[in-house]
Amino acid sequence: MKKIIFLITACFVAFATKAQQASFFAADTVGCVPFTCTFVNTSSNAASYIWTFSNGVTSSASNPTVIFNDTGYFDVQLIALSPTGLADTLFLENYIYVSAPPVVSFSAPAEVCKEETFFPQNMSQNASTFIWDFGDGNTSILENPAHQYTHSGNFNIALFAYNEWGCSAFHSASVYVKEIPDINVVSENRISCDLSAPVNISLSASDNSQINSVSWEIDNGLFTASGLSAQFNFNSFGNHDVKNTVSFTNGCVKELELEDYIQINESIVPQVVLSDSSGCVPFTTSAEIINFDAYAGIVWNNNGEGDVSETQLSFDDPGVYHISLTVIDTNGCSSAQILENLITVSSPPVLNTNFPVYGCDNDTVLLQVFNPQASFVSWTIDNASFTGNTIQIPTTDKDLDVSLHVDFFSGCSIDTAISDFVKIINPSAAMIQQSATTGCVPFSVDFSLQNPNLYSAVTWYFDNDTSASVYNPSITFPNAGVYGATIITESTTGCIDTINAGYLVHAKNSVPVNLNVDTISGCSPLSVNLSAQNIGYNYWEWKTDSIVIGTDETLVYSFETPGIHAIQLSSENYNGCPFTQNFAVAEVLDGDADFIVQNISCNSKEAVIIDAKGNVASAQWDFGDGTVETGTNVGVHTYENYGFYTAFVSYITNDGCPGVEGVSLSFAECLFSGSLGAGSAGLFAPMDGDNIPDSVLIVPDSATMIYCGPVDIHFSCPLPQDSVSACFWDFGDGTTSTEINPEHIYNQSGTFD
Template structure:
C-alpha cells in the first residue's frame, strides 16, 4: 500500500491529478496486485485486520485503500485524529467507535467514508491479539483468545526482531496453546537457527523452555503449561520473513484450592536485595508474603530489601475461590552485609564547611539521607558544603565483589572475521542487576566501534564508542545491566570482528546472574563479544549517621535592677554561653554566676563588665 500510494502521489506531483500518467501508474500497481484499477474520481476507503478487542489498551492498524487521493484526515471516533496514510491508533476506553476517513485528491475531487461502530472494545468480545513487530506485548489475562504474529492475519512478521507475549489468565491452573497455522523460516544443519518460535513454561522467557519451532520441525501443535502462565517468543533474523502463525489459547480454571510454592534469588546476599517468584499451582488469585523481619507484600512476584543482617524464614500464603495454602521455608534467606563503618563527626564555629571521617573495610560512600537520597561523595573523609545549622549525613561501606567470567572463549578459532553490513547481537537474560565490565574481542583493523546494550524491544539502554586495536584485546564497557530477559549486546555493521560459527554451545551462564542464550542468527553463531567480565553489585553495609555540628558564637548581654541601698540584681541576657565572668566596676566585686546579685558599699558611678565564653570563644558587654 505504501509503494502504491507514493508512486501515485509522485505521478500526481509530476503530471497533475487524474491525468493519463496517473491512470497508467495506478493500473501498473493494480497489475502487480497493489490496490484497485484506476477510476477517474476520488474514492475513500479503508480496512483494518482486527477491529474488535477484549481489553484496553487496544491498538488498531488501519490500512488506507482509497483511490486517487494524496492527503487524508482520519477521525477515530474517540476525539483523536491523524493525517497519516496508514495510521495505528490505540483505544484506551471500552466502547464502540465510528471511524471516518476524508480523502482529498485535488483536481480529482474529494470523498469521505464513515464506518459506524467499526471498532469495538469490550470484555465480551473474543480476544484477538496481534503481537508487536518487535518488543513485548501487554500480558493477556483472559482465559481464551486468538494470537497472530506481528503481521496479523494476512501479513508477514518483521525481520530482525524479538516479539514476546505472556498469557496469564487470572485463576488459571494451566494454559493450552493450539496452533492453527504455522509458517516460520527454517534453519539449517538441523537447527531452527534463523527464525523460530520458542515457548516457555511460565511468566517470562526466564522460565523453562518447552522448545523452539520453525518450518524445519513444523508447528508446535498443541502445548499445555504446567502452571497458570505461558510465554511465547517469536525471533527473526535479518533475512527472509514468512506468514508467521495463528494460534488459539484457552485455560483451565482452578476447581480446587491452590498449592503454594515459590523460589527466590539469591539465597545469600551481602546487599539485602532478594527477588521472589511465585511458583504456586491451581490458579491462586491473591498472595501474601511474610519476609520474616516483620514486613509483608501482596504482590505476586515481589522484590524485597532486608535492612539487617540475619537468617530469615519466608512464608507465602496463596488463595483462590476454593481455599488457600501456605508454605514456610525456614532459614531461607541469609543477609550478611558488611560491618557498618566507624564514623567521626565534626564541628565548626558558625556557618561554614565541616570535615567528617569514616573508616571501614571497603570504600566509604556518603549520603544525605538514611535511605535513598543523593550520593555526595566517596572516600574516608568528606567535607560538607557550607551549612548554617547542625546537619546529619550518612556513611556506608561498599566492598567490591570479585569479577566473574562467562561466555564463549574461542575468540580466534571456530569462526572467521565478519565484515558485512548486517547488525548482529547476542541475546541474554539477567536475573540480578550487575555490571558488564569488559569483553574480549578480535579485530582485523584498528578503529572505533559503537557497541550498544538494548532491551528486548530493541530500545537502547546504554551505548559506548570503543577504539579497538587489531588483534585480540579486552575492551572496557562498564554497562549497567538491569534484570531482564532477551537483552541484547549489539555490535555495529561492518565490524571486522571475529565471530564463531562452530563449536558454539549455548547457554553460557553464571547461575542466578547471567545466561547468554542465543544470537540473533540462532544457536550456531556467536558474535564478537567473548569472555564477559561480570561484577555483581558491591556488598553494602547499613548506613551510619554522622553529625556535622554548627556551634554558635557566644553573644554577651545583660540587664540590671537597682533594688535600693546599693543592692543591684544582674540578669543574664547573653546567648549560647557556657561560662560567665562579671566585674562590677568597684575594684573588688566579681562573680561567675550567670545572673548575680551584688551590694555596693559606697555611692558612685560604676561600669559593669560581662564576659561570656563558649567553645567558639568569648564576647564582652559593658554598661
C-alpha cells in the first residue's frame, strides 16, 4: 500500500516542476577569418551558463561574442544550470565555419594603346566570382575579360575576388593608355558605275605627324598598297572589302576593316515597248518599261513624268522621234538612255474650213470643208448627224457647236470639236457689257456690246428717256430708280433684232444726313468731344480747317488757336452713298495775356507791368512783397527795398478766360567812384571844365544786376548831361561804346564788370 502511494507522489512532483533547457543560435555561422560571432542564448529556466568553443575559448556570459582567428569548422557547447544546480547541455558539432579569404592576383600590360583590345590574366586562388573595375567607368564580372580604352591617360585596374562564403580580397595595378590619332577612310568614288574609272582611297587622320606607316589590303590580299592614299583599278563589277592598317610612332597599331566599302555596279539597259510606233499628228502612243523593277528611279525625258513604268507620249509635229530616259537602277547607277528612231509621226492634210459661220436665227446656214484630200466628212450638230463635205442646216436662236470627223486618202484622220462654229446674230442680255450695275446718283454707267464688229448699226433706248446710236454709250442717271434698255441691232449679214433688257441699272438715292450744327464755345485750349453714333456707316472722317483730325466714330480733339473752327463729318448713308456735312462749330476764346515790365531805371524801386496784348479785362496783382492789389491790365508798385521779386497776376481776359502769369523783377542801387582802379572795368566819361576830372569810373558796389541772357540793357550816364560831351563805356565782354546813354545786348552768360 505505501509503495503505490510513493509512486503517485513522485509523479506529481515531476509534472509540477519545470526543468531548465539549453538552447542558442548564432546570427551568422559562416564567416571569413578573423570571424567575430555573437551567440544568442535562448535557454529557459536557467540561472547560469557555461560555454565551451573548440577554438579553446570558454565563457559564462549569457550572450558571448567570440573571435575565431583560425580557419576551419568549430564546435559549440552550452550548459544551462538551474538555480538548484541541475544542468542541461546542448552540443552542436561543426556549428561554425571560418573561411580563408581569396588570394587575388592578375597580370596586365603596363602600357596599351587607345582602342587596343587587351586581356588581363586572372591568377587569383580560392575565389569563385570576380568584379573588374577598369577605372574608366566600365566594369566586368568575367573571370578573364577583354577590355579597350577609348581615352588616353593613366588608369587603375582593380580586381575584387569573392569565394563561395562571401570572403573577398582586392588587388589593383595601373596601366598607361597611349594616345593615337583618330583615323578615317575617305573615298569620293567608292560607289561607281564606271568600271574603267580607278577608285581613289585615302586615310584621313587628326594628326598625320604621328603616323609611321599605312598599308591597304583589298579582298584579303587581292590588291595591296601602302601610303596615305592609294588607287585601285577593278576589272569586274561587284563589292570589295577594304582593310587598312596604320602604325604610329609610339608603337601603336590600328586596323579598320570595311566590308563592301567599294561598290562597282553595272548599269541596266531599259527594255521599252510601244503600243504604236507610227501615226499622224497629233499622235499619242503608250511606252512601257518591261524591266521596271530593276530601277530605283526613272524619268521619261520626253514628257518629264517620273517613277512610272508606263507613260503616254504625245507628238504634235511630224518627224522621227527617239525615247530618252534618265534611269537610276537599284545598284545606284544613274545613266541617260536614248532609244533612237522608235517613233515616226506623219503630217496629215490640212483641214480647211472657215469658222465661225454667222447666220440669223430661224434661217439656214451653209457649212463646208475645203480639202480635196478629205475622203469622208462626218458632222455632229446638236446630236444630229450629217455627212458630206458641204451641208446646209437650219438655225435657231442659239449658237451651234460642231464635232467633225474627217478621213483623208492618206489614211490619217482628224477628230475635232469646235465650239460656236455657227454664230447666231441675236442680241441678248449676255451680249451687253456695262461698267457697273449699282451706284449713287448722279450715277454714270458705260455700256458696250460684245463683238461690235458683228453689227452694222445699233440704237440704245434707255428708261430715263435717253438714247444713243453708238456701240459704247456713256449714260448718266440723275434720279434714283431701276432702269432698263431696249437695243435694236442690225448685223453685218442684215439680221435685225430687238432685245428688251428689263434690269440694267439701279441708281440709289444719295440721301443727305440732316444734322443740327451746334456751336461749342470755350477758352483755349478747348477740348471737344465728337460722336457720330447712329450717324453714317462703315467709315468716318473728321475735318477742321481743311485738316483731317480723326477717322473713328468718336473723337476727342483739342483746339489751341483762338477763332471760329468749322467741323465737318464725312461718312456713308444707309444706301452706301457718301456724304459730307457740317457737324459743329468750335468757338475758341483767347485766354492768353502777355505781361511785360517797362524799363526800370537805376536807383528806382518802382515797377510798371503792362499787358502788351491788351487782352486783360481785370486782374489781381501779388507783387511778391506781401502787397496784393486788384486792378486792370497795368500794375504799378513801388518796393521798399532793392532785390529780386516775382510778381504774379491772376487775370480775366476780355473773352472771360482766366489765367495766371508770373513776372521776375530786379532792383539795384547804382553807386559810383571817382578814381580808376587797376584792372577794373567801368565807365570813362570826359567832362568839360578845368576842375572836372579827365575821367570818371563807375563800378557797381553792393548791387548786382542779374538777367537771363541774351539780355538788352539800356545804360544811363549818371553825370549831369550838360557837362558831358562824350562817354567811353567798357561793357566787360570785350565791346565798348562812346554814346552817352548806350544800349547793349549781352549774348553770353556770365558775370560782367
